[in-house]
Amino acid sequence: MPLDAETVAETAAMIPDLRVRLGELELANPVVTAAGCAGAGRELARFFDIARIGAVVTKSVTVEPRAGWPAPRIAETPSGVLSTVGLQGPGIDVFVQRDLPWLLSRGARAVVSVAGGSVDEYVTLAQRLSEAPGVTAIEVNLSSPDLSRGGEHFTADPEAAAQVVAAVRETARSDIPVFAKLSPDVADLVALAGKCVAAGADGLALVNTVRGMVIDVDTMRPAVAGGMGGLSGPAIRPIAVACVYQVHAAYPEVPIIGMGGIGTGRDALEFLLAGASAVAVGTALFHDPSACMRVLRELERELIDRGVERVESLIGAAHHGMGGLGVAAG
Amino acid sequence: MPLDAETVAETAAMIPDLRVRLGELELANPVVTAAGCAGAGRELARFFDIARIGAVVTKSVTVEPRAGWPAPRIAETPSGVLSTVGLQGPGIDVFVQRDLPWLLSRGARAVVSVAGGSVDEYVTLAQRLSEAPGVTAIEVNLSSPDLSRGGEHFTADPEAAAQVVAAVRETARSDIPVFAKLSPDVADLVALAGKCVAAGADGLALVNTVRGMVIDVDTMRPAVAGGMGGLSGPAIRPIAVACVYQVHAAYPEVPIIGMGGIGTGRDALEFLLAGASAVAVGTALFHDPSACMRVLRELERELIDRGVERVESLIGAAHHGMGGLGVAAG
Amino acid sequence: MSDVRPVQMSSPVLTVRQVDAYHAITVVAPGIAERFRSGQFVAVAVGGEHSAMLTRRMFAIHEVKPDYGGTVEFLFTVRGKGTAWLAERRSRDLLDIIGPLGRPFPLPRDPVNCVLVGGGSGSVPLFPLAHALRRRGCRVDFVLGGATASRVFNAMTARRIAETATFTTDDGSLGTKGRVTDVLAQVIEEAYSDVVYACGPMPMLREVTAIAMHYGIPIQVSVEETMACGTGICMSCVVPVVGEDGITRMARACVDGPVFRGERVRFDDVGTVPFDALGAPGWKARSVEDQAREAG
Amino acid sequence: MSDVRPVQMSSPVLTVRQVDAYHAITVVAPGIAERFRSGQFVAVAVGGEHSAMLTRRMFAIHEVKPDYGGTVEFLFTVRGKGTAWLAERRSRDLLDIIGPLGRPFPLPRDPVNCVLVGGGSGSVPLFPLAHALRRRGCRVDFVLGGATASRVFNAMTARRIAETATFTTDDGSLGTKGRVTDVLAQVIEEAYSDVVYACGPMPMLREVTAIAMHYGIPIQVSVEETMACGTGICMSCVVPVVGEDGITRMARACVDGPVFRGERVRFDDVGTVPFDALGAPGWKARSVEDQAREAG
Numbered sequence A, B: 001m002p003l004d005a006e007t008v009a010e011t012a013a014m015i016p017d018l019r020v021r022l023g024e025l026e027l028a029n030p031v032v033t034a035a036g037c038a039g040a041g042r043e044l045a046r047f048f049d050i051a052r053i054g055a056v057v058t059k060s061v062t063v064e065p066r067a068g069w070p071a072p073r074i075a076e077t078p079s080g081v082l083s084t085v086g087l088q089g090p091g092i093d094v095f096v097q098r099d100l101p102w103l104l105s106r107g108a109r110a111v112v113s114v115a116g117g118s119v120d121e122y123v124t125l126a127q128r129l130s131e132a133p134g135v136t137a138i139e140v141n142l143s144s145p146d147l148s149r150g151g152e153h154f155t156a157d158p159e160a161a162a163q164v165v166a167a168v169r170e171t172a173r174s175d176i177p178v179f180a181k182l183s184p185d186v187a188d189l190v191a192l193a194g195k196c197v198a199a200g201a202d203g204l205a206l207v208n209t210v211r212g213m214v215i216d217v218d219t220m221r222p223a224v225a226g227g228m229g230g231l232s233g234p235a236i237r238p239i240a241v242a243c244v245y246q247v248h249a250a251y252p253e254v255p256i257i258g259m260g261g262i263g264t265g266r267d268a269l270e271f272l273l274a275g276a277s278a279v280a281v282g283t284a285l286f287h288d289p290s291a292c293m294r295v296l297r298e299l300e301r302e303l304i305d306r307g308v309e310r311v312e313s314l315i316g317a318a319h320h321g322m323g324g325l326g327v328a329a330g
Numbered sequence C, D: 001m002s003d004v005r006p007v008q009m010s011s012p013v014l015t016v017r018q019v020d021a022y023h024a025i026t027v028v029a030p031g032i033a034e035r036f037r038s039g040q041f042v043a044v045a046v047g048g049e050h051s052a053m054l055t056r057r058m059f060a061i062h063e064v065k066p067d068y069g070g071t072v073e074f075l076f077t078v079r080g081k082g083t084a085w086l087a088e089r090r091s092r093d094l095l096d097i098i099g100p101l102g103r104p105f106p107l108p109r110d111p112v113n114c115v116l117v118g119g120g121s122g123s124v125p126l127f128p129l130a131h132a133l134r135r136r137g138c139r140v141d142f143v144l145g146g147a148t149a150s151r152v153f154n155a156m157t158a159r160r161i162a163e164t165a166t167f168t169t170d171d172g173s174l175g176t177k178g179r180v181t182d183v184l185a186q187v188i189e190e191a192y193s194d195v196v197y198a199c200g201p202m203p204m205l206r207e208v209t210a211i212a213m214h215y216g217i218p219i220q221v222s223v224e225e226t227m228a229c230g231t232g233i234c235m236s237c238v239v240p241v242v243g244e245d246g247i248t249r250m251a252r253a254c255v256d257g258p259v260f261r262g263e264r265v266r267f268d269d270v271g272t273v274p275f276d277a278l279g280a281p282g283w284k285a286r287s288v289e290d291q292a293r294e295a296g
């Protein structure tokens, strides 16, 4: 017995369309990993099928291997963690030879995060990734110390950040989108975002960790080896949502990967409503290694409960006079 | 039977000296309330004796009465709250006639927080408070919209902030210390702090709330009427500790009232180690109206456990090569 | 602000039971029980000792009893994370609780006829009120509403205590199909009511107030505005209320209320700051006008 | 990284008991029990569903049993907020738990003589190891230490399983007054030990390694570095370890360990990044030197 049109329509309406477009980039769904919180996917693949999420965003890759900071590197804070890993990693050679092919062999989409100490290093990284097959996008981690300016982050100087973005965009293969990842610890995030877009960024990743410190009251010394660290997790979610909201308000056409404390489908929805087109799960993975899949399932459930057929219809909806844009009855 | 000298000494060592000096200002102990989280003390007096804490820092007083933002004004966030009260209050006349005398009648020390929309308003407030008897100190809330510059906070422009501080310092009676209260959402907190000190601030209060936003995923609208709000509570503690640490490192001689997520004696200790000479309890009071007294008791316990005789010996100790400065054996 | 000092305590859960669609928790809390007056509420900490939830959850006190030195019962439905956590509590668990909070229902001096109007969980504080009124010899009539029969709180008890008990449900599964305000006028007329007490959602309170004012009888409403502290310090629970001096102020529902005289609440302006409220943009203008009038 | 997939589950607590100075919790966790090999650990979420504590707490698995499809026992002392919360769990509570995690102790193919050295709670993983070794026909000798007698974990069981069991305490309340390293050499000599397994604090592991190397016998150590995730993604638990290629890397204790060959761990440099570690400032220089040597 063929189903009547109404039943077909109802059934289809039950399975929301999760595809999202970030400029030229189309993802099967909006949930990705946050850089540095998922390695290159190998550890998480023991807990869920990494091909089923939108993409794996890798730990920031550097030109040379990096040893990072000594332990202790992490301290727990209320609903957050403070960390100073210091970009430990094997360098671009090993990444391209070992990690990238492995990711692709698993059917995952690979967004590769890159970090350099100079414009030249970023250019080298963009070059190497353009030669390697299968890179879905490049995320430029700009919260990396600029060695030419005494180790200040690139984001501290919008001109320096824009220079990096421009160089990466020029070097990278034209079919590889470039996202600029920014930290909220800047004088004027909207202005910085604007500079990065003007310099050629195809999209933005917001936000990196927030500067913080924990002092161990027993040793009376800072709790992580780096002294200052980066705060992440649900504690910073309101800060991150504010950043996404403000930048989306200023540049509604620029795709944003939103992150900062996402741990549930409702959290993901909050970022989509604020204006993010994709959402990254970071610190939550430390607590629950399957968090990406759970967030995806929960998000789908939230959409079904609201009768939303296309996740894209919700992007930025908190900005609209009416909250219900694109939402079917219910 | 008279106690022998050793027993007397031991007993004395068991009760740490909690007095702290912030420049000319001496407080019986370092625990005070955070502005705007304790009204003018009346509500908390139902839960503990407000004369027993270092001081009551009042809700920011304005020249005219203010109605504030409409409801909803508060949203819960992980280990924090986001709020937009909008400085609701009765204005300086009622404060001086009703609230200040009441505070003094209870034997409390009154640190009066002031907020204005222009330099003139701050001057008026400083004048009125200098005429009123019994003001222990003035805290200048600089995270208030500057009406002459389109409502940007005074802290957004270090010159504007310094101008306010200078005007208040000039106007206020010379025996009333003036503290400048700063928000962490600034381009360069250390520079701003320096400007305020140069302009005559006798000390600093760090930090005010952090800009954030919560979107209600059911209504799809910002959860507080103001849209953006101020994030406070334990969630921001690492951010606040970092601010206190950095400013104390730059200006070790400037007294700091530290705050941001303090809810236990250990939290208070963390701020003292970072360089605060006094600590304010804010959001924790919403959860536990006796939090100030509990923090004070717990802090005393922490000092006893560490064999610390004078709380002042710990101020800034996390900066010293040796964490144990001034700490007796044990 | 009530002059009765509230207390904060760690109270053991005595019993957990289900009443209609509601979870009912009784805690041992002598200090709260002995101070309680009807209309007051408790503020409960949720999520346990290591909770990421900082704001307290408010619940009207349903009943206090002298057992175990004093017990307090409150009722709730699961609305969010806090009430979901509360619904999992078992007897002997400890709850961190503050109470009694808020301005209670004022009681009439004389044995008058009172109609008590409740919507959903808003009916809860009307039960201790009904008992208090009965003790004073008042006549009590109940008008209780809810979405469905199971949401109409404690219909059996209402029938037992009151002279009459009228029920309304949205779906007609109990009593009249419709809302409490559809039947209130008739009850007032038949019972010769002298005063109205109401608790429930703002739109209901607004209509109940209009009806009471139509009959020219006093109306006391208990409002539920979003609250975070319950003790008056966070300034989050504001409602525009007209004072005795005719000036509208943003009153705190937790300490200035939750019970207000109905005609004083500017229901049309709830969720806003009225232009002429004390300290709002239009207030200055108004007070200048007043001065001008006085001077003139 | 072990090739056995760990599982994450919500496990009911079966029993809670006290073993010497330790709290012992047994959970029903079939998936973890069946995969377990000695030396592995579990990562436990703490504070409940609404917890402000995000990082997991790691505990060595003490014992697995086939009951109820598979149970897992771990032991702990209260050190901070997380373990304080765990100590309050009761039977039937649910624990969110991941395991088995980490590289297990490698077992010898032949029935050799093994000495197992444990300090404090570090003794825990040595018990399942002892059983596994005994099943392979190995001789097992225990050397267990602690601050006081009650901190020496499971002395009775150690005596029962092992050929010999030697105890040390800081205060002399059990066995020899002193540290495990004071008696280890003698045990090795008397037992003709072929291999050493050790678990405990870093300074102890360092000395045990030195002794084993002195006797030229293999040494496997299990380290406890501060961990946050236990699954290898947060990069917090690093220890400088020399690889087979002679290069020092910042190895993750949770997936590359916690069991390492003792002589590979650069104990003197724990808590630092050695100058010549892969990617450290001095590494480049060294590799250039190597290239020069190779070229020359």
Ligand SMILES: Cc1cc2nc3c(=O)[nH]c(=O)nc-3n(C[C@H](O)[C@H](O)[C@H](O)COP(=O)(O)OP(=O)(O)OC[C@H]3O[C@@H](n4cnc5c(N)ncnc54)[C@H](O)[C@@H]3O)c2cc1C
Binding pocket: B076, C041, C055, C056, C057, C058, C059, C060, C061, C074, C075, C076, C077, C078, C079, C080, C081, C082, C083, C084, C121, C122, C124, C223, C224, C225, C226, C227, C228, C258
């Ligand atoms: C004076 C007063 C008495 C109340 N009495 C009862 C009662 O007897 N029975 C009952 O079922 N409910 C009552 N409520 C409503 C009850 O407080 C909320 O349902 C509860 O706080 C929801 O918490 P949650 O964590 O489940 O929801 P969430 O939505 O997760 O709560 C988030 C925040 O919003 C606040 N909040 C959410 N809804 C409300 C609301 N309707 N009113 C006030 N604050 C809210 C919470 O306190 C919390 O701070 C009363 C509210 C007030 C103000």
Ligand SMILES: Cc1cc2nc3c(=O)[nH]c(=O)nc-3n(C[C@H](O)[C@H](O)[C@H](O)COP(=O)(O)OP(=O)(O)OC[C@H]3O[C@@H](n4cnc5c(N)ncnc54)[C@H](O)[C@@H]3O)c2cc1C
Binding pocket: A076, D041, D055, D056, D057, D058, D059, D060, D061, D074, D075, D076, D077, D078, D079, D080, D081, D082, D083, D084, D121, D122, D124, D223, D224, D225, D226, D227, D228, D258
């Ligand atoms: C592989 C491994 C196995 C362990 N096995 C046992 C065991 O069998 N029995 C036992 O009693 N303890 C064991 N520990 C130590 C145990 O994990 C800590 O005592 C516990 O995490 C402390 O948590 P807390 O919340 O009480 O302390 P807190 O100090 O509040 O913890 C704060 C943070 O530091 C981490 N942390 C603190 N101390 C340690 C430590 N010594 N090692 C690792 N992380 C730490 C916590 O995981 C948490 O993230 C083991 C640790 C590791 C790494």
Ligand SMILES: Cc1cc2nc3c(=O)[nH]c(=O)nc-3n(C[C@H](O)[C@H](O)[C@H](O)COP(=O)(O)O)c2cc1C
Binding pocket: A034, A035, A036, A037, A059, A060, A081, A083, A085, A087, A113, A141, A181, A207, A208, A209, A231, A232, A233, A234, A236, A259, A260, A261, A262, A280, A281, A282, A283, A284, D234, D235
């Ligand atoms: C341990 C750790 C390591 C991180 N490493 C990187 C990194 O290599 N590159 C990067 O761009 N961001 C890095 N981040 C930032 C995250 O990608 C993310 O922006 C931030 O943690 C906020 O998201 P969350 O709250 O979900 O973790 C790291 C974060 C953490 C906690």
Ligand SMILES: Cc1cc2nc3c(=O)[nH]c(=O)nc-3n(C[C@H](O)[C@H](O)[C@H](O)COP(=O)(O)O)c2cc1C
Binding pocket: B034, B035, B036, B037, B059, B060, B081, B083, B085, B087, B113, B141, B181, B207, B208, B209, B231, B232, B233, B234, B236, B259, B260, B261, B262, B280, B281, B282, B283, B284, C234
């Ligand atoms: C509801 C609320 C109202 C506040 N009002 C003021 C105020 O009037 N003036 C001011 O200087 N700070 C105000 N603050 C900021 C606090 O004084 C404090 O700086 C901040 O909340 C951080 O401390 P906490 O985490 O302990 O709350 C307010 C904070 C909150 C949450």
Ligand code: FES
Binding pocket: C226, C227, C228, C229, C230, C231, C232, C233, C234, C235, C236, C237, C252, C253, C254, C255
């Ligand atoms: S709830 Fe905090 S003032 Fe009313």
Ligand code: FES
Binding pocket: D226, D227, D228, D229, D230, D231, D232, D233, D234, D235, D236, D237, D252, D253, D254, D255
């Ligand atoms: S604990 Fe996270 S990598 Fe080892």
